[in-house]
Amino acid sequence: MKQADQPILRDIVLIGGGHSHVGVLKRFAMKPEPGVRLTVICRDTHTPYSGMLPGYIAGHYRYDEVHIDLRRLAEYAGARFFRDEAVGLDRNQQTVLCKNRPPVPYDLVSINIGSSPQMRSIGGAPEHAVPVKPIHQFNDRWQQLLDRLTHHDGKTRVAVVGGGAGGVELTLAMHYRLHNELTAMGRDPEELIFNLFTRDEKILPTHSQRVRNHFHQALAYRDINLHTNAEVTAVQSGRLQTADGHWHEADEIVWVTNAGGAAWLQDTGLELDDSGFISVKDTLQTLNDPKVFAAGDVATQINHPREKAGVFAVRQGRPLADNLRAAILNRPLKPYRPQKRWLALISTGEQYAVASRGGFSCAGTWVWRWKNSIDRRFMAKFNDLPPMEESTMGKARPSRVPLDEDEQSQAISAVAMRCGGCGAKVGASVLSRALSTLEPVEREEVLVGLHAPDDAAVVRVPAGQLAVHTIDFFRAFIDDPYIFGKVAANHALGDIFAMGAEAQSATAVATVPQGLESKVEDTVFQMMTGALEVLNDANCTLVGGHTGEGKELALGFAVNGLIGEDETALTKGALQPGQALILTKPIGTGTLFAAHAKLGAKGRWIDAALESMCLSNRLGAQCLREHGATACTDLTGFGLLGHLVEMTRPSGVDAELNLSELPLLDGAEETVAAGILSSLQPANVRLRRAIKEQEKWVNHPRYPLLFDPQTAGGLLASVPADRVEACVLALQALGYPHTRVIGRVLPEGEALEPIQLRET
Structure with a gap:
């Protein structure tokens, strides 16, 4: 993810990933506006290009040839990508209401969600x-x-x-x-x-x-x-x-x-036409709210109504981007007049097409080749992304976003030389507003918690229980603070669950990039909402924390857990010969997010990785205990090999890994094959000496993934061989579908290398 070099002063939110919005992203990528942040809210990471869909259905194109990777394009444009579905617009609060996340504030918003089927009037x-x-x-x-x-x-x-x-x-x-x-x-x-x-x-x-x-x-x-x-x-x-x-x-x-407009548009108060589409002026602004724009099939230009065709959505991309830029800078907007006649290239199934424009038409295989060339050139604009020149990134340009008097004061404060020490804290009013609506789960052991005015929490350790403590902290690797909060909380809780303990309370520490108070407040709110959902699900009370300013968004937690005095903790040093090694989640987060930063990962790979990282280890740890696990750890920064070595050495055993059985995240093999590795990989590779005959395996395509650092990774545990099959089935039924037996525990040998590799 790109880090903004200037405080965020204004937000443009794009609802939907239609043809007009991909044009907006590309234009802002080529010419960013300092202080202006774009956010894309879309349910799907890959948006189809309507002009090539018939060819895809006919079998002439592959999936990736007819889809634009929105997550990758947003990363290229320095925009945030929120994978969610918009379900409403609160124009009074200037927020987009989403299906699965907190509302997203905007200064300007644009809607490009296409049309929806209007089938309810037809029975059945x-x-x-x-x-x-x-x-x-x-x-x-x-x-x-x-x-x-x-x-x-x-x-x-x-x-x-x-x-x-x-x-x-x-x-x-x-x-x-x-x-x-x-x-x-x-x-x-x-x-x-x-x-x-x-x-x-x-x-x-x-x-x-x-x-x-x-x-x-x-x-x-x-x-x-x-x-x-x-x-x-x-x-x-x-x-x-x-x-x-x-x-x-x-x-x-x-x-x-x-087809007509989406049902939720009826509740926005925007002026709609008879089909439920948004009525817009020539500037593509809605008739009754200049802060709301619309384009593509979902919009009807009242002065120039046109057929719902992809050509108009594509052509609206440039004027929409220019008018969004002008509006955010308080400059005059320019009217857009769509052409009255347009060229339609319509295919007939096989590689044959008909050209139609007014009274003109022609047909043939050459027309299909012509259409194919046009379509491929269009797609290349958004999928073949050239590296950005540093001079185009606007790093040294001053902010030109117009602000009111109070905002000017905040902006000056945001870019001024910052204090250190306690002066680097986020303001109390900002923090209190951001946290005021958060509701941590209640536990009777918490005597003084999050919403008390005291500077420290007071938590009782129940009789007969032992306290388990851990801490984790890392910077954001994804541009969605809500999802980042979820992952950070899951990552921190992993150590507690891996020991077989119950999470009790957590204290947060965060750094947030400087900016206008409203932008900082929303970032904290989004991030902590995501984190609190995970903590509450684990019955872990958020009891306090510390938030300060920093160049990058970062979050961590100190977590307290409980385990009974008569219970045996699942420590790393309790592997036993003859046991099977189980891994509950696929690996590959390190290489995938390194590739994402280089525009080398497909958006759907990142979606799957985030889904895995947001999956809690709580139920998995309980299941492992129930099936007789004796040793357990969660995979994090040291990678699979590093954590396994941490287990074999204190246990006095060796281990064998089956490379063929390693569960991998989609795309991980492709990105390591391209030589894209996490920055932590070289430090982890130093442990290669723990592998017997490691020279034999160094060219194996999965070998680099042994050292890949994981974030919010799965549980690596040892289970008795006679119970492993039932354990795997139980874990898969609990929502860990990638659970695999990846190896076995061996008696300690005489060699210094405790890890053997094999391939089925």
Whole structure:
């Protein structure tokens, strides 16, 4: 993650990862605005490009060729990426309401979320039809549909509802792909029966007759049945009804019509059109709130209404970025007038396409090659990211963001030479506001806690219990303070759980980059909200802490735990020969986040890594104890090998690891193969001398991952061999699906190298 060199003074929040917003990110990447922070809120990390989706469905493109990696693009632009779904807008408080996280404040907000299916007026459609929109969800639905269709016995009847360019193009792409799939499986492609329904009297109503003729021929050639003047009025399992009352059999129903604005827009108070889309001025600002912008399919320019086509969303990217920049700097905004005519390149399933612009049209394989070239050049702008020149990063430029008088005072304070010692603390009022709504779980042993005015907490150790203490602290490696708070709390609790103890209380210590009070307050609030969710889930009370200013966001916890005096702690030095070694989470966080900082990791790899890091070890530790584990540790900075050596030496045993069985995070092998390693890796590699015949394994693709430092990693434990199978199954059932037996404990040998490697 990029570190801002100037205090954050203004926030622009982008809701959605549509075609317009990727253009905004790219323009701000090439010309950042000092003091202005961009935040993207989107449910999906990879956003599809609508122009290439038919080719993807037809099998001409791979997944990554038709998707823009939003997380990677945001990192390139120095923007924060919050993987969540917006569900509302509080315009009075100027916050975006999210499904799974605290509200996100904005100074300006832009909405580019595409359209949503409006199927509820058609009885049974929401339950029995597969909507194409919202487009960002389409890949999951298509994969499920493809699996069902290729495994359907006998004839398969597919109905597509919608006769516009999208519906016709999708129908032909699906037919082409499924025809090829069935042929490859040795099945008769004639089993496919396609029906295309449109309520209009003709298909592609906004295109010329010549273009329609091309597609009539393409549909007829594929034996696709076309039903015009056939509005669908009801849907049931296995069939649909048209306005003439006739029922048509259909094993699968795909919906490519009746799109409108997302339901939550109705509660924003923004002015909407009859379809629920946001009405905007020529500046792309909403009619009744100049702080709210909208673009793409979700927006309707009231002075220049246009068809909902991807070309307009793409073209709006530049004026949207320029007007967001102008608005945040209090400069005049420029009106944008979309073109009246545009070029549409519509494919016919195979590598053949039709060009349409007004009355002009042409067709052929050369048109598909032309379309392919245009689409690939567009995607390269966002996926082939060149390194940024340092001179373009705006490091030395003064802030130009206009501020009111109070904000000017705060900004001067933020950039001034900072005090040390207690003068480096975050202000009391900022801290109290940020923490005031946090509600730590209550424990009767906590006599003086977080919301007391005292400078220290008072916590009783119950009779018959022993106290277990640990501390962890590290800087942020991800630009989402809420998720970072979750990971930091999980990481700190790991040591307590690994010893078989119960977490009791925690004290936080954090550093927060300087900035306007409101920005610092929100960062603390977001971070501590995430942390508190984890602590409360562990029944661990947050009793206090210390927050100071620093160049980088960082967080840690001193955690107290309890274990019964008559219980045996799961220490590192209790490995026993003959036991199996279990690992509960996949490894690879070190290399993946090193790659993320270099734009060398796919966004979905980072998503999976964060999901693993946010998974608590609490239930896993309990399960291991119940299945007779005698030794345990959580994997953190020393990596798998380092922590295993910490266990073998005091236990007086050797160990064998099976490289083939190591659970790995997606992408970890790819990033280490590219030579991208954590900065802590060289220190960990010094332990290679603990490996027997290590020269034999040094070129193994998984060898570097033995030294990869982990953050909030899984539990490494020893379990009796006769109980290991049941233990693994129990752990997987508890939500640790990557749990594996990765090796075994051996009697101590005479050699100095305690770790043996093997491969299944």
